[in-house]
Amino acid sequence: MVEVFLNNETKKIEGRYHQSKDTNAPVVLILHHHPQYGGSMDSKIIHTIYESFIDNNFSALTINFRGVGKSTGTFDKGIGELTDAAVAIDWLQEHNSNNVPIWIVGFSFGAWVAMQLTMRRPEIVSFVALSLPATKYDFSFLSPCPVPGLIIQSNNDTISEESDVTELAQRLINSVKNNHMEYHIVDDTNHFLRDKEEEVAQIIDNYIKLRLNSAVTSSKKVKKEIRVKEYA
Template identity: 40%
Template sequence: MPEVIFPGPDGRLEGRYHPQRQNDAPIAIVLHPHPQFGGTMNNKVVYNLHYAFYEMGFTVLRFNFRGVGRSQGEYDQGIGELSDAAAALDYLQSMNTGAKHCWVAGFSFGAWIGMQLLMRRPEITGFISASPPANMYDFSFLAPCPSSGLIINGTADRVAPPADTRTLVGKLQEQKGITITHEELEGADHFFKDPYMEPMIDHVKTYVTRRLTESTR
């Protein structure tokens, strides 16, 4: 998979870009967990989400936020990281002008950034939020949430407690015009450590495949 360096708002950003052969393939970006707690684009959840989207026919980009790996800049409390995600999506779209669908997937901190990106970019048609840290960050900006998506978490998550995720889901499900699907994996922790990684990815593939099928009817 080609390594790519593309321009970000605070210097170069490092990514992994996985194109399909079809010019009109859907596109997806995958966002990694908190940079100050070891989060990188090579995180297991991020890596597995990346390949899941590729296997479903998406052209996929994952990248390191500013200050991580070979990406320039410094951690910026989520503000700069949101700008990084927007720059990554710009780059991906510039390489794939024929894409009919655009998705964003994020894990933990990356889920928070991804859902903020939804608010900026109306062309995003779907999202995956894995273990969103609803206890740590304010998600009230999702008013209204502009697109349907899947929120997935584990019942044994001690980093982002399930009760907070359920509260977030409940608020979003009250909104009209979108459908928020919620899956809880019984016994899974924040990181979907084995044996939960495979079932989590299966849920994601089932959800995304159904959405893509519905969009072509």
């Protein structure tokens, strides 16, 4: 992994990047929690997620939002942070093949930003949202959700109530027309999923493998159908 800097207008956005040896590997952008409450790409949960995707042969980028770490600028209540994430997606596309699948991951505040970007960027094929701040932020823009994904929530979250996240998750599950939407509740932890990082990593790893295997199966099915048509 290497330290990178992304140019965002007059801002400089710090990131950490791993390039897969496979030129056709999928890519992922990982976004941290609220900058004013200790959020950064160096948090344990973000690092754990980052390693999970690398272990599954992704090219992975995680960034510090403006005003965090070596990123310049100041907190912008989600507006500027959405721009930071969009610039990161552009950067990933510049450094990878245009047709590779793009995933986005967000933790808490980062999940709110990630879900907004999912609605705006059709090249994103999947999301992972951890500790969705459904109690604090309005998620009505997800109508419907354009792609399937994974939602992970604590059963003891005092910042974003489990009931609010469950209601949102059920709405998204009902809106996505396939069987790849998943919702997992992690017991005996808090909003920050403290001391459950390995359990969370396993849930994410299982979901990644499910989606990648499904994509391979679908690709083989399409090729088989094409061969049948060619020789019909």
